[in-house]
Amino acid sequence: MENLLDISFIIESFPTILSRLPITIGIAVGSMVISLFIGLATALIKIYKVPVLSVITSIYVSFIRGTPLLVQIYLVFYGIPKVIYYLQIEYGVLLSADVNSISPEMYALMAFSINLGAYLSETIRSAIESVDRGQFEAAKAIGMSPVQMMTKIIFPQALTVAIPNLGNMFISTIKDTSLVFIIGVVDVMGQAKILGSRGLAFFEVYIAVSIVYWILCIVVERLLVRLEKRARRYERGIA
Template structure:
């Protein structure tokens, strides 16, 4: 088998058109996952009756099942639920009016939320309880103490795991092609069908993913350095 270096470059350039979609899916999924994960982590840490058990079940179920399954459950299940509710209330709204991308984002956000919940929970638990007690001593309420004292420190502690989750979701976004969302991997398949040079096309896709991953790692390293300088009392 002969490799066509020229086509690798041609495919790489064409794949750039799908880069915004990949970054959008990754950013929204991780952003929503952070919100979901924070809520789940707090429910478990403060042992909220009933809700803590539901939160624990959510985490164990999502972490114990494949990401592709989450996508299919949402992609096939949510439209059926929407249509059933719409029919019961006599609404004209149908699931067919919802863009496929919305179902992808919901599924990936649910997945990210479960994994990030454990990252956030471990980060919060790593903070000395004396920090929270000191915040209470100067009159702060729990939400204020969490937002101003605990979360910033937990973020610094959890940064390496958060970056791993971000990279994992970037790579997991390739599953969106199974429901016809055109991200980098789907575009690689489309480009390859023009002359059946799948190997070259996937090499181009791999290089693009690798490049994005390197940029994320570099950005996290810079951010971690600035945080460490700040924690030592210096100026970033």
């Protein structure tokens, strides 16, 4: 009688799956860092209602939030090469750019950064707007420039509010990286699919990869809890 579960295959698959963990973490961390800049810029544009740009950012946020991440990955993967070819042929620019040299990991990083940037913009905007208006007025009263006011007064307080949402989004991003195999990125999930097809043991490898994601998210969650507690202590110290 065939065994329901091949425990030995699950155990043996862990080292091979874990060998791709740096790619998963790299895409998640890299896109999070880039998207923080995108989200901050988008949030400030919407807060200060910059002409034209505020309309563009609103369309950008609405489009990203209204379409699946899977579709956005495909749009980046197939769209960017077409744009580069078009610019090369029609305008003679980017002649040295070779789309074939762009790795699938880079496309995945771009897609996740664009996606996260839209969601983070709303998180950052709400965090900034949660700061008491008196803080803005006090900073202006003592002669602080807008940059000084934001970096020294507003951002530290807004960060404390934003950390839980930022942490949740980072954990979601780690799990969403399982989609990148569709464009040829062999990450943790991709390696699991390859192993499953070789040994015809898809159930076992999916159990193994789910355990990897589970443990990784638990570790990240614990680190974020410590970071939030540290930020709260800093906030009480300021008070």
